[in-house]
Every structure is written in C-alpha cells, then in structure tokens.
Amino acid sequence: MAPMKLYGATMSWNVTRCVVALEEAGSDYEIVHINFATGEHKSPEHLARNPFGQVPALQDGDFYLWESRAICKYACRKNKPELLKEGDLKESAMVDVWADVEANQYTAALSPILFHCLVLPMLGGTTDQSVVEENLEKLKKVLEVYEARLTKSKYLAGDFISLADLNHVSATLCLAATPYASLFDGYPHVKAWWTGLMARPSAQKVLALTKPSA
C-alpha cells in the first residue's frame, strides 16, 4: 500500500495541522511540496486534488480530499478513531463542539494575527497593527473561555485528548515567532494544556519541519 501524500508547504499552519493528525494517527504518509511561487497550486494537476487551488490536499490511493480539518478527521477515522470518540454520542459531540470552537473562534482570531505579523512582511507587505490589535482582543476573550473550561477538564472535550485539542497545535506553534509569544502566561490552565500539547512527538515533528535551515 503506497503511503498517503499530503500536498502543501510546511510553512502553512493549515498543512501542518494535518501533519499533527497524521503523526498522532501513526499514518504512513509523505509530504509533497507545492510551489506557490510558480503558481503550482493553480495548476490543473493540483486543481484536480483541490478545486479551490489551495493547500493542503491529501491523496490516499485513488481518493483525494482537501480542507485541513476534513483531512485530519479522515486520518483519525482511518488509524486512530479514539481521537474522535465516534461511537459515543456524548463524547463525540464534545469533540465536535471544541473542534468547531478551534476553527470558528480560536484560529479565526489567531490566523489574522499570524498573517499580519509573519506572512505579510515576508511577502513585502505592511503589518496592519489595528487588525492585529482587534484580533488580539478577540483571542483574549476566547482564552478566557478556554481558561474556565480547562479548570473543569484536562482537555477541551473532556478528560481525554482529542482531535479538538490537536487541531490547535500548528497555528499556536507560530505564536512563538510573533511579539505575542507569552500570550498564554495570563491563562495558567491554558498554558499548562499548551505545554503538554507542545511536548507531544507530533508537535515536535512540526517544529522540526518548520525550523529554518541553518
């Protein structure tokens, strides 16, 4: 059985979100780089994998899928379903709730901060500090909810780790390179939860992949 192929660039936290899930699931996969500079993401070959011309995309044999969180779920269902708790009505619902919170509340606020602080400067653009400030305020409100939640349970969906927690890792790792690296210091339970996640081999793998080469 050929390894699955994850198409994308490792500087994208959407791509590395999938790396975390694939690693946690113990999947057999390889990363195939897509070159944005040459417009490869809009090539017919790539549009056949992801009709929106974005990364990541995943190939498993003849099967193609895209959207990072759908890819992450697929990897878990295939090789580590306990990360989704499907089969348990209540627990799977809690995983879904907090996975949606990651997407719609947490990363929705974090992503513009990362874009303006890290990506725009690299593309020769100017950081719009008002966008950063506005989203920082949103993110802090989200972290207040997380702090309250994590005083009640070890992980977001309950006392078990799930894909909901793991989907936070890739974007949060990027915070370290921004002026907001110590943002979690004001939220002790969030910080402890994050410290645990960062220590996992899947997070360390992403760090190794995204480390600038010497």
Add this chain to the structure above:
Amino acid sequence: MTGGVKVYGVAASPFVATVLVCLEEAGADYELVAVDMAARENRSPHHLARNPFGKIPAFEDGELTLFESRAISRYVLRKNNRMDLLGGEGGDLEGSAMADVWAEVEAHQYSPAVSNIVRECVIKQMIGAGERDQAVVDENVERLGKVLDVYEERLSESEYLAGRLVTVADLSHFGFTWFLMTTEYASLVESRANVKAWWERLLARPAVKKVTALMPAPGGVTTTTI
C-alpha cells in the same frame, strides 16, 4: 412538549436554521426557545452558561448542553440514526470524508463570503445598524462567484455536494442562501444552472419547507428576531 430537545435562538439566524433543518430531517421532537438578541439576552449569565461564547444556537438534550451549530447538527443526526446524512459515518470512510470536505467548504469558503453579503444587504437594515457598504458587498460577490463556479462544476458531476446523496454539507447551506435569495444577488445562484437546480432540490425537501415557514419574510424581520 417534554422529553424533546431545546434549541436556544431564533429561526432567522442562519446557524440556528441549519440546526432546525437537521432536527426536521431527523424527525426529532424539539422546542425552539427564543433568545432576545435586541436585548442582548445572548450575553446574559443564563445564556452564557449554555454557550460561553454568547452566540446562538445553544442546545440542550437533558443534561447535555452543546453549542456551535455544525456540532449540534451532527449530534442530532447521529442520535437519530441518520448516518446517511453524514455520508455514512461509522462505515463509509470515503463517503463520510466527502461529507466532511464539503461541510468544511461551506464553513470556510461559502459562508464567509455569503454572510458578508447578507449582513450588508439584509441584516444591517433590519437591526438599524447602518447603510450597506457596497465595497464590502462587491468584494464578497466576486469571492462568492468564484466559489460558486467550483460548485457549478461539482454539481455537474453529482446531484449533491458530497455525491449522489444529500448530506449535512448541503443542508448547512440553507440559512445564508435563503437570505441571499431575497437580495438582488440571487442572480449568483440563478445564473448557474446546476447550483440553481441543487438549491431547488433542497427547498423541495419537507424538512427544509418546515424551516422555510419559520423564516422571516423579506423586510419582515423585527429587531427581536435577529
């Protein structure tokens, strides 16, 4: 009605509407409990206890409290054995993956664009939050057009987004699309034959018809319903 589940919110919210469609598809007993958005009841302690982000919908099934419309929808469908509407979750690896893919597309490609159009063209006037910002509308109309071009192609291959059968990925488009179709930008759908046919198939579903009856008539939404 005792023993049924409770949805907290208003049908005029596209996110609440998605949950109601799924409840109707599941044939589940439910009660819609109004949240007075104009009075900011969504920020009250009793609502925050149900949804700590102060949004609607929130959902209760006995002791279980949930929020985030797409998570609630999945719970409802699983509980009522409508795994077919989840693409065959629990058995069909590829089918369930395609349902997930297009549910993500709705969340991250479609809704961000259409919600801006709906907010500028419909919601702002209804709640007295100012005039339409045409620049925002134009930008998002262009964005949505590109997304719908992909949908048009996809729907030439299959009747529904994830494949041959309807799934939650299709159903979750109901709320925002319903509002879009009350604006002049309905042309975005009507000019695309496959998208138009797909939308009409959704509207024809008994479950969707039931929720359509709860939606405000154009210009008929009061401040308490949004």
